[in-house]
Amino acid sequence: MESESKNFATQSSGIYSQELLLHFTCVDCEKWWSIGDPDTLPIELFCPWCGSKQTFEETNRLD
């Protein structure tokens, strides 16, 4: 006879992590992209769509 539900106490413990996902919007082409766990701002990045280089400041946050 098969048991459909496992005993919770006998299951292995999983591990997890939390990611900070930032969305960057290019001021030239207005397309956006995301980076998980980026370096701290301000950060200098090239737009992956048009290649424009720009600086992202913490004060330029869009909520």
Ligand SMILES: [Zn+2]
């Ligand atoms: Zn761009």
